[in-house]
Amino acid sequence: MATTVVCWNIAKRHDAWRQLVEMDADVALLQEAGRYPYDVASRVDIGPREHWDSHYWNSDWYKPRFPRLFDRWSMVVKLSDRVEVEWFKQVSxxxxxxxxxxxxxxxxxxxAxxxxxxxAAPFIAVSMYGRWIAPHRSAKSNMKVGYPDGSAHRIISDLSAFIGNTDPGTHRILAAGDLNMAFGGKDDAPFAPRERTVTDRxxxxGLEMLGPQHPHGRxxxxxxxxxPADTRNVPTYHTTSQTPATATNQLDWAFASRGFHHGITVRALNEVDEWGPSDHCRLLIEVSG
Incomplete structure (x- = not known):
C-alpha cells in the first residue's frame, strides 16, 4: 500500500487544516503553518514543538528587535495510524x-x-520553505522582497546530514515544499542562474527533481x-491579483533520493475546483515500496 503525503503551503489558513484532515492522507509536509483550529486537534499530530519551533535552539538575541522569531513554520504532520512518525528535534x-x-x-x-x-520501509521526510531573505543594507538593493535561494542552500546543507554515502541508492529521502523559485526559466531570466545552483546541488x-511537471498538473x-515555450511547469501559486484559474508560477517542488524516486509519483492539485483555500495548491505525493 502506498503512503500518501500531502505537501502544502497553507498560509496559516484554518480552512486548509480542515481540508487536509478530510483527504485520508498519511503525512503532511506543511509550510507557513500557524496554529491549527481546535476542531481538528484530535485528527492531527504535529509532534513535539522542538521539531518545528526555532525558539527552542536560539538564544534571546532577537528580543530587542522582534517579539518572536517567526510564526509560519515548516512542519511534518501525522494524519493517520497507517504510519508511525519519529520527529527530529531542531538544534543549532x-x-x-x-x-x-x-x-x-x-x-x-x-x-524533518x-x-x-x-x-513498507521507512524513509526520511523533509518539509522545505525557501524564506525570502532581504539583501544586506550595504548592498543598496532595489530588491524589495529579497531572494529565496539563500534559504534553499541552507536547507540543502541541513538535509545533506542524512546523506552519508556517495551511492544515492543507500538513502530514502523525500524533500518537498515551497522553495519560492520557478526553475527552468529562460537563460536571460534574472534569477535562472541562481536557481540552477539549487537544482545542481x-x-x-543524489536527489532527483520529481516536479510535479505536466501532465501531472494543469x-x-x-x-x-x-x-520557454516547451516548459512543463505547472502553476502552484497565485498572487493576490490572480486566482487559481489565472495562476502562473510554480513555486512548490518535490525531490527524492535517486532510485527511491522510481516508486514516487507527484501531482499538483491545481485545477480550479481542487485548489483549496491557500494561495498555494497541494502537491499529492504517493510513495510506494
Missing amino acids: PISDTAEDEIAVSGIGTIA ARIIPRD MDAL QADPTPEYL
Whole structure:
C-alpha cells in the first residue's frame, strides 16, 4: 500500500487544516503553518514543538528587535495510524547530532521526520520553505522582497546530514515544499542562474527533481514570458491579483533520493475546483515500496 503525503503551503489558513484532515492522507509536509483550529486537534499530530519551533535552539538575541522569531513554520504532520512518525528535534548548526536531532541553519525553513509505514520501509521526510531573505543594507538593493535561494542552500546543507554515502541508492529521502523559485526559466531570466545552483546541488547529492511537471498538473495559459515555450511547469501559486484559474508560477517542488524516486509519483492539485483555500495548491505525493 502506498503512503500518501500531502505537501502544502497553507498560509496559516484554518480552512486548509480542515481540508487536509478530510483527504485520508498519511503525512503532511506543511509550510507557513500557524496554529491549527481546535476542531481538528484530535485528527492531527504535529509532534513535539522542538521539531518545528526555532525558539527552542536560539538564544534571546532577537528580543530587542522582534517579539518572536517567526510564526509560519515548516512542519511534518501525522494524519493517520497507517504510519508511525519519529520527529527530529531542531538544534543549532553543530557538527555532531544525536539520533533524534537535526542541525538547522535557517529559521522556519525546514522540519524533518522519519516516516515508518506499516507495510513498507521507512524513509526520511523533509518539509522545505525557501524564506525570502532581504539583501544586506550595504548592498543598496532595489530588491524589495529579497531572494529565496539563500534559504534553499541552507536547507540543502541541513538535509545533506542524512546523506552519508556517495551511492544515492543507500538513502530514502523525500524533500518537498515551497522553495519560492520557478526553475527552468529562460537563460536571460534574472534569477535562472541562481536557481540552477539549487537544482545542481540537489542533483549532486543524489536527489532527483520529481516536479510535479505536466501532465501531472494543469499548465498556465498563456505560458509566462520568463519560461520557454516547451516548459512543463505547472502553476502552484497565485498572487493576490490572480486566482487559481489565472495562476502562473510554480513555486512548490518535490525531490527524492535517486532510485527511491522510481516508486514516487507527484501531482499538483491545481485545477480550479481542487485548489483549496491557500494561495498555494497541494502537491499529492504517493510513495510506494
